[in-house]
Amino acid sequence: MRTNEEIIDLMNNLREEKNISISELARRVDVAKSSLSRYFNKTREFPLNRTDDFAKALGVTSEYLLGIDFEKPKNMFFPDEIIKIPIIGTIAAGEPITAEQNIDEYVPFVSSTVPSGKLIGLNIEGCSMSPGIPDGSRVLVRLQPDVEDGEIAAVLVNGDTEATLKRVKRQNGMMMLIPDNKRYDPIIVTKDTPVKIIGKAVQVFYNL
CATH class of the missing domain: 1.10.260.40 (lambda repressor-like DNA-binding domains)
Known part of the structure; x- marks a missing residue:
C-alpha cells in the first residue's frame, strides 16, 4: 500500500x-x-x-x-475474446469466399476454443463424410490454398459455386477427393472437373 x-x-x-x-x-x-x-x-x-x-x-x-495488490481468487476468471466466424452458404461465382453475399450468418465463438488462423464455417448437408462428419453438422475451416495428403479439405466444385468437404488423396500425379462414407464415389480431378481447395477442416460441431 x-x-x-x-x-x-x-x-x-x-x-x-x-x-x-x-x-x-x-x-x-x-x-x-x-x-x-x-x-x-x-x-x-x-x-x-x-x-x-x-x-x-x-x-x-x-x-x-x-497501491493495493490482491491475489486473484482461484474461482475468478477473465473471459477470452469473442470472435464472430462467418458461415458460408451458396457461393457467388467469381467472388472471394468471404464476400458478404456468400455469408449466411456470423456465429460467435470464444477465441480460445477454436484453432488459429482465418476461419469460416460450413453447414454440412449429406452423409458423404459420415460417421465422423454427419449430416447437419457444422465444420470450421481454416482458409489455406492446400492441404497435406489424407487431410480433409473444403473444396470448391461446380464452377466454384459449391463447397464440398472431402479427403484429399494424391497418387501418380493425380488428385482425388475421397468421401469417408464408402457408399459414395470419389471425385477424380481432371481438366473437365477442376476443383479449388479453399481450406482445411479443423473442427466439427454437431448435436447428439
Whole structure:
C-alpha cells in the first residue's frame, strides 16, 4: 500500500495529466479548496475514507490509488475474446469466399476454443463424410490454398459455386477427393472437373 506522500504525488500527477485544476478537483469531490490544498501541500493527511471519491474524480480505481495488490481468487476468471466466424452458404461465382453475399450468418465463438488462423464455417448437408462428419453438422475451416495428403479439405466444385468437404488423396500425379462414407464415389480431378481447395477442416460441431 502507498504511503500518504505517495498517494498525494500520484493524485497530483494524475491531476496534471488530465489537466484538472485544484479548484475543479475540489468541486468534483465536494471538498473545500483550502482543505484540498493542504492535502497536496502534505500538511494534512489524505482522508482514506474519501478514496473512492478521489479515484472516481481522477478516472482510476481505489485499488490503484492506494497501491493495493490482491491475489486473484482461484474461482475468478477473465473471459477470452469473442470472435464472430462467418458461415458460408451458396457461393457467388467469381467472388472471394468471404464476400458478404456468400455469408449466411456470423456465429460467435470464444477465441480460445477454436484453432488459429482465418476461419469460416460450413453447414454440412449429406452423409458423404459420415460417421465422423454427419449430416447437419457444422465444420470450421481454416482458409489455406492446400492441404497435406489424407487431410480433409473444403473444396470448391461446380464452377466454384459449391463447397464440398472431402479427403484429399494424391497418387501418380493425380488428385482425388475421397468421401469417408464408402457408399459414395470419389471425385477424380481432371481438366473437365477442376476443383479449388479453399481450406482445411479443423473442427466439427454437431448435436447428439
